[in-house]
Amino acid sequence: MSEALSLALVGPHFRERGSSMSLVERLRSGQAEALQAFIEETQQRAYGLAFSILQDPHQCQDALQDAYLTVLEKIHQLRDEASLRSWFSQILVNRCRQQMRLPAWEEMPERVEPPRCLAEKLDVQAALAQLTPIERTILTLREVMELSYQEIAQVLGIPLGTVRSRLANARARLLQKLSQDGRAAR
């Protein structure tokens, strides 16, 4: 029996009597604690993604604030609840691009300033910073946000083959850097 049919048969109390409302539904109903729960659940990964593009913690904070606000305002536009993560990733990536005032990935500067915070001056981050922005973003979307290749292609608006090759390239370069430092060997 489809969900629509069961809804029609059982009536509107189905949801209330049944399992508790999903996160998306609670977000749609405008509950503040739902947004807080969503933030707590995703902020670590979201920061990783934002940092992979912006490479600056303060700018990351602004982008995250705006992205979560956009989620709250536009949650009704989300059709498929299962794709919440990729939808949020897209919002965040767009926001970061907007913040960098860059219309296209090709125009992103190759060299970014090294991280200023001492705590981030780890060799991993240094190695990451030497990747191109698109490679860094693809790597973060895959490893941190755990999106499929198809979803990454959608979020960034690039072909599937490009995602696969760029991701492999990023991993190879990262491993190479780390093995030079001897970290991978440990």
Add this chain to the structure above:
Amino acid sequence: MSCPDFELLSAYADQEVSLEERRALEAHLPDCSKCRNQLSQLGLVGKLVCPPLPAEIQINPRPRTRPGWWERLRQLADSPVVHLVTTQRQRRSRFGAAQMAKIAGLFALPAMFMCISPDRSSLTAFLLFSALGLMLGLPLRQFGEEVALLASLQRGRCLEEIVGTGTSAQGLLDGLALQGLLQIGRAALAVWPVLLLGTLGLPLQWQVTAWQLELLWLPGLFGLFLSGYYFAQFLQVWPGGGLQRILVTLLVLSPSVLLLTGLPGAFAAALAIGILARRLAISGLNNPVRPRAVALHKRNPLVRSFSQNPIARREMSRLAGQVGGDWRRLMAWRASMMVLPLAWVLHATAAPYYSWPDVFAIGTVQFCALFFVRSAMRTLPAVVREREQQSWEILLQTRLSLRSFVHGWLQVCLYTVFSEGLLAILALTGYLLALIPSDNWSVAGPALLLLPAASLLGAYVGLAISAASRNARQASQSLMLWSLSGLAGWLTVLGLVRGAISRPASSWGLLAVYSLIPIGLVLAARARWQLRLLPCIDPDEGQQLLPGARYNPILLCLDLASLAGLFYSLKTWEQLREVAEVSAATGSSLLIAAALGWWLLVRMPVASLCEAALGGRINLLMGGILGMLLGESLQMAWKLCPMEIAGFSAETTPVALQFGALVLGIVLGAVAAGKLPISEIRVPILVARLRWTALTLLTGVAASLWVWSLKLPQQPTSSPPPARRGYAQQLSQLYALLPHPELNPSALLVLDEQLPQLGAPQAQDDDHGAGARRYIDLLSMVAKQQARRENWPRTLNTLRWCLMCQAVSPGYLSDGRYFKQEFPIFEDLRECLNRAPLDPAQARGLIGQLMDLHSLQNELRGIYAEYLDPFQALGYAPGLPKWYLERERAALSLAKARADQLIAEGKIRYLTEHGNEELLSDVRYCELTKRQLHNPGLSSMVQSAAREGTWREGLALLVAIKLYRLEHASQWPDNLGQVQSYLPRPVHCYTRADDQFTYRPGFLADGEHSQNLFTEEQIK
């Protein structure tokens, strides 16, 4: 299997490989330690990538507060883009107070001149096309800036910068729209009152529609601006994909479909276009597409194939850059922009063409003016811009010939104007085909050729003004002044032509159109001639190519006074016409001549003196005019103190004084014009300089002679002029000049004025005019108007004209059929006779008109010819024997002879009572004839003719009784015999069969029929 590449391993680690790849890899991995090592390292990457969340970062989003509409509007008005545009505009000072005044003057002047005309259809057409032109022109002009700004921002890659700085795309577009709306509002508010005031001058029956249209005009303009603006912006950011192409096509076509629902549909279409285009433009700005790098001149195929002329190529590239997109986008946008104004004008001209005879002529003239100004604006920067960029000298030193320079600019101008005006031409042609009757195409069609001519002339004038100006501002001011003075000059010439030939309405619109041709040719020839001097012109030296292009602020008071004077004369115009009975054509000519005279004799000398006092120079023409004034003063002085000077006689002295002063003035003017020392004056120099003066003087003399020949207003003479023979032809001519005047009450006024006082009527006047019947109809309308104003003597006069026209009306249509129209004027005449004070001479004339049997005989002959002649001539029953048909014909002839006899004896009553039977009482006739004679149509026609005869006799008797009372101290006659002497023949309609007459005061009775011819008050 050899080791797979790293990409495949990476995808395998993410489980993003195909089934075959997976199988191959899983078969390979157990045997290859290197690949297993790499795979395990890939698993480490995920743990390394994610940076820790710094402790100082707190994410706590607060819902944004939504500003109210006023706050949003303020934010829009305060956006950086708006400030940018405002600064640009302030530099150019467009639509400042002075410009607004000029625009208002540009429209007020022609409207004022057209108010003079008694036929207001030209004013209507002018207002209509002005509104249309503004509706098209103002937004198109305004869009240019906003769209060009966005295009330049986009080209300079600053657009994304602005969008990124917190100004949303929506705010950017809406801010620019708001700014444009404010600008356009200022311009529209300068013109709208003029349009509204002009509406007051329209005939009453058009005013309601006109008010509706005028009130709809302002929202229409704003709606058009907004929808066109957003559409243009959308086309700027349009990426040009397939889906969007379809959308654009739908957008362009949708108004045409909605147009079928009329004006509301078109407004709805404009609204829909605006909203949709706005959304698309915002989304286009948010998701920009990188413009492809295409050479500018290659963007437009028309430009590519246009010319090898370097100037044309440069300017077209500049133009293509301004437009931002390709020419198809531009055309699509302009096509959609035409829709709302077209809907508006179609709604306005829903009335049939014949009620707006001048609409096409005025429309053509106004479009000509539009083309002229647009072309001139296009070529205006030609030399000025080079001067401002200090490249003019460099350009002159290149191998580019001057001819190529001028031709290049002409090409650019014509391309621009016709890409813009193509739709205007199409619209005009469509109007021509749809609304104008085909027999008028031959005269109206060639008028369309004036549009390219006006454009060419505008291009030349623009080039000339550009060459003679120091900077762009001065050039645009000069153009404005030249356009205004050209318009005023054209109107003056037109007024003179119109006055001279005294032909109002239908023909003058066309004349207006064609009078433009010689003016245009002369101006273009002069401009061409001047352009040869192009490199030699140095505006800093004061060598003006076109003199008088400066306007001195001191003259403002003078011009205001002149306008006030003109308005005052307009106000007194109606009174003047009432009192002096001048014809409309003569009056308007006088007014224009007076304005011209005032201009020449007062305004120009004073202006020159002002300029001279300010350090300017008195030019050649001024010398002549001042000389004339001096001559007049000398003459007046000579009249006060007459003496013989240097051997001239008393007759010739004034002429000599005048002539001498004139020559002196001209020579002084010539000297002053060129700063020529007196000692260096030589005959060839003077001749060369006097050439234009001589032409001007000749024109002046011709104009003054013409003014002299005009009939000056006079009081009507006490004795009425005698009726003219052949007046019917004049009536039909008059009628031809007044097409469909029932739609135009002012035309009736013209008719009223042209109606002379009627003297002794000449009923046997010939008539070949086809318009007489129509004219009678008009006359009866005039009479009704006069009766409403209780102007009984004039009503009586008009009714007598009616009677006379009726007497000579042939009663035949052009195809030979008989046509009799009932004219219900007798009741009016009786009413009028009871009220009007009767003049004995007029009363005798009226009796003669009423008792005239000629018209009745004519009418009866006409009726019989219509009903019986076909039988007589053709033989209506081919199978009948010849002797029988001859009997029939004889019977018909006898019937007609009998009718003539009855009428000749004045026994009209017999016709009235018994119809046709009486006619044949003593005629032997056969069955066929009898049947035809009892034809109900024939009977009713005969009876109606007889009734008219009865009315005539009764009214004649009434006039005779009034005449009797006039001459016998208001005594009533005792019997009919006493009044019989006033009548040309005995009255039979009020005698009984035994020829006895029954009469008592107030009633004329014939026993069975009695008619109350007097009012109850008069009986008492």
